Amino acid sequence: MLFFLVIISAFPALTIDLYLPALPQMVEVFDTQQAMVNLTLSSYFVTYAIGLLFWGPLSEKFGRKPILLTGIGGYMLASLFCALAGSIEQLIAARVLQAFAGSAITVVATAIVKDLYDGREREKIMATIMSLVIIAPMIAPVLGAFLLQIASWRMMFVTLAVFGGFASILAFFYRETLENKYDGSMLRSWSRLGVVMKNPRFVALLAIFSVTPMALMAFLASGSYIYINGFGLTEQEFSYAFAFNAMCASFGPTIYMKLSRHISVQNVISLCFVLLAIAGILTLTIGDTSPWLFACIAAPATVMVIAMRVPGTNLMLDQQDHDTGSAVALIQFFAMICGSIGMVLVSLNPESLINNLGTIQLFVGITGGLLWLLVRHRSFVTDSLGKYNKK
Numbered sequence: 528m529l530f531f532l533v534i535i536s537a538f539p540a541l542t543i544d545l546y547l548p549a550l551p552q553m554v555e556v557f558d559t560q561q562a563m564v565n566l567t568l569s570s571y572f573v574t575y576a577i578g579l580l581f582w583g584p585l586s587e588k589f590g591r592k593p594i595l596l597t598g599i600g601g602y603m604l605a606s607l608f609c610a611l612a613g614s615i616e617q618l619i620a621a622r623v624l625q626a627f628a629g630s631a632i633t634v635v636a637t638a639i640v641k642d643l644y645d646g647r648e649r650e651k652i653m654a655t656i657m658s659l660v661i662i663a664p665m666i667a668p669v670l671g672a673f674l675l676q677i678a679s680w681r682m683m684f685v686t687l688a689v690f691g692g693f694a695s696i697l698a699f700f701y702r703e704t705l706e707n708k709y710d711g712s713m714l715r716s717w718s719r720l721g722v723v724m725k726n727p728r729f730v731a732l733l734a735i736f737s738v739t740p741m742a743l744m745a746f747l748a749s750g751s752y753i754y755i756n757g758f759g760l761t762e763q764e765f766s767y768a769f770a771f772n773a774m775c776a777s778f779g780p781t782i783y784m785k786l787s788r789h790i791s792v793q794n795v796i797s798l799c800f801v802l803l804a805i806a807g808i809l810t811l812t813i814g815d816t817s818p819w820l821f822a823c824i825a826a827p828a829t830v831m832v833i834a835m836r837v838p839g840t841n842l843m844l845d846q847q848d849h850d851t852g853s854a855v856a857l858i859q860f861f862a863m864i865c866g867s868i869g870m871v872l873v874s875l876n877p878e879s880l881i882n883n884l885g886t887i888q889l890f891v892g893i894t895g896g897l898l899w900l901l902v903r904h905r906s907f908v909t910d911s912l913g914k915y916n917k918k
Contacts, residue, residue, distance in 0.1 A: 572867040597631060599695045719852075733857065
């Protein structure tokens with residue numbers, strides 16, 4: 528089950544990171560602008576976010592397995608459409624389809640974790656999955672750069688289709704984990720999103736932990752341009768720098784789990800926001816000195832974002848005893864929307880990408896930290912954390 532959850536949780540990272548080394552090349556191949564190529568990323572995230580709201584409630588109505596198989600099948604077809612795209616507009620359209628199908632896979636993956644685990648055990652499972660899934664962005668850019676050398680960017684999307692085929696085999700043998708399906712109509716199942724949003728405890732935590740992906744997604748959107756166009760690295764060298772970032776990020780969940788044994792979860796989260804703000808200051812002041820110094824600042828910033836994802840998601844899920852699919856959909860929807868905003872903001876002025884990134888990191892660190900201070904001692908936070916400690 529753990530292997531299966533890791534595979535279906537790896538779809539977003541692979542889909543995004545595999546073709547990052549090709550972004551600068553695509554500007555020339557399609558004879559277009561950087562902003563248009565970046566739309567293949569931002570349009571993916573926006574559609575992906577909307578798809579989560581579509582599929583999440585349906586997984587409560589029809590079960591996890593039918594939605595998962597539908598998503599994987601659509602993802603494979605869309606990946607092939609991407610590989611066959613003859614223009615940047617066609618590629619963007621195919622990416623939209625790929626995102627919509629892929630969102631079904633992700634929402635089911637997190638819902639299955641909620642179905643099977645609770646409390647501190649759920650934290651451990653999520654931390655393990657995140658640590659292993661982050662191997663994907665370590666490997667993906669390196670594999671992508673290799674594919675660019677032996678083939679073209681089209682082969683990257685063929686590779687994603689093949690990965691989808693492998694996941695479909697595992698999904699076929701998956702046994703349904705949803706015990707009680709929603710017995711209302713399909714239209715009413717989507718209304719459960721509104722029911723979850725009426726929970727003030729859930730919404731308070733949602734507002735805090737949705738801003739953190741802005742810093743990570745801003746780095747994803749600007750990283751290849753900063754390293755390749757800004758610092759003059761080759762696509763292969765960029766893939767190594769990106770893999771270093773992902774390798775550091777893979778320790779984020781483990782660092783959180785170890786720290787939370789000795790320091791309160793409230794303090795761990797507060798520390799993450801503070802360190803993210805410091806990373807923003809360093810990016811603004813010395814980030815443009817060298818690619819390796821920039822990498823050494825960006826990596827800890829990524830670690831902080833990833834480390835907060837474990838307790839943040841767990842605390843939000845703990846506020847909902849029912850409507851898991853809708854809750855997961857909303858958590859990932861707002862994370863993707865805020866992440867997309869970060870990608871757009873960092874690209875507003877292409878001539879100052881490093882400063883743009885540093886400003887976003889600083890903003891997220893300060894804003895998220897202040898919001899967290901307002902709720903960290905509220906009963907719905909302390910009661911949940913107290914329950915984990917007992918377990």
